[in-house]
Amino acid sequence: MSEMELFLPSTVYQDRNNKGVVSVVTRYVVSLALVFILVLSAVASAAEDRGSAPLEPEKNEREYQTDAMFSAITATVKKVSPYAAIEQALLVSVETVAGNPANIVVSPDTYIIGQRELAEGDKITFYYDTTKPMILIYPPQYAPEVVVVGEMDFNLKVDAFDKELVSYDKMLKLNISPDTEIIGVDGTVFEGSLGGRKLAVLYQAATKSIPAHTVPLKVVVLPEPEKPAADRNEDNGVSSIIDFAALDVIVENQKIKAPAPYTNENNVVMVPLRAISEALGYDVSWNEEKNCVVLDNSVSFTPGVDNYKTFKAQLVKLGAAPELKDSRTFVPLAFFREVLGLNNAYLLEGQIVIDDGELMN
CATH class of the missing domain: 3.30.457.10 (Copper amine oxidase-like, N-terminal domain)
Incomplete structure (x- = not known):
């Protein structure tokens, strides 16, 4: 069988000894070849219009936001010790996936997903507010608001949401249902408004629109700052982390x-x-x-x-x-x-x- 014959429908291929049929088949194959060339040309043109970026398959991975108010870092726990500057807080020394050292301060206001006790060797992903000031020290020190221990079997979005429940980066809209669990970091039921708050949203499916719509499984309302943002210049929020x-x-x-x-x-x-x-x-x-x-x-x-x-x-x-x-x-x-x-x-x-x-x- 030739490469051209692979394009033939089975009913036509069986009658290939009939000259009339072969003529029709030849025109049919040529037509298909022309269509194929035109399609490839259109795809190449579209790629060029996008700056010649290669086409990539859609990835089925958990969400890690890059343009949101929060950023995420994945690391391995190296040491856990008490942190005297904040009552009941821990200073967790970690090594990031890039091999860099860092410290995170885990306080009672930090929401932990997974096991509650952090231990050496744990694989974690922590989410921190990029709009908050960071002190210039080595290794860098973070005050994450959410820490995920181990793997997740759901999607997680940590961000601020407006009164319409659209995320800060405009990529996710929440449609709250009667089955959505809404709690604070201490696990108690939260009955206030979600608009204008920072939230950790756990969800499964979402639409492919922008913003994507989802009915969350759980919404965790993260703590509000003790002082309004306009008053934070006094100490930039650093003195609450480092004495x-x-x-x-x-x-x-x-x-x-x-x-x-x-x-x-x-x-x-x-x-x-x-x-x-x-x-x-x-x-x-x-x-x-x-x-x-x-x-x-x-x-x-x-x-x-x-x-x-x-x-x-x-x-x-x-x-x-x-x-x-x-x-x-x-x-x-x-x-x-x-x-x-x-x-x-x-x-x-x-x-x-x-x-x-x-x-x-």
Whole structure:
């Protein structure tokens, strides 16, 4: 059988010795070939119009939102320990699927799906609000609002929903039914309005429209912030996660006595200059004539100005100016890496760690 004969209907193929039939078949095959070529041309043209993006099959996977208010990270639990800054909270050290370390703070307000007790070796996916400020520390520290332990046999959407129950990213609309379970993070029945709230939505099927419509199995209403968003600039919500007054400052593996670090209005960690610099062996002085702080007669800066002169006379901007607080000078933690050239200057596991040891990755 030839390749062309594969296109023939069985009734015609059986009579192929009849010349009239062969003529009809030939026209039929040619017509099919032309249609096939036209279809391929249309598909190629459509792909070109989309920027030559390859066609991909529809994936049957759980939803992980990328443009929503919340983002998700999958990781493996490495260590679980009490977190003294928040009552009944845990500090969970994890390793992400990319191999990077991170810490998450699991508080009584965190909704956990799966087993309630986190343990070393657990595979988790945690969802955090990307609109909330994040402190610039290493490893990064998150305060997730939802943690999923293990695998799920349902879809999960964590996002804010408007009064029409459409998600923040406009990709999902909720159609609440009498069978939908609606609870708070503590498991009690929630009887208030869902509009304007952050929700964790568990559902099975959804339409293919945009937004997709679904009748959720369960809706978990996430806690409201204690303070209105307009009032959060006072501390950017960070002091509720990290107790800066309790942080130890470790310089070259030695704990030093120093004024407490803090975060500025832009959520940058600020640390005391003199105590740390002198522990590193630098001489710190004030140049009255130039109105600037000087380290070892070379590194210099002016309080209130984001411009730092390095040993090589280069000017570096750190995104935050040095500040005076209680008659003491504070600089961004990055000052010791970017200006003084030390390998490490991080907020690490409840400590300010500054040294020139092995580079932390």
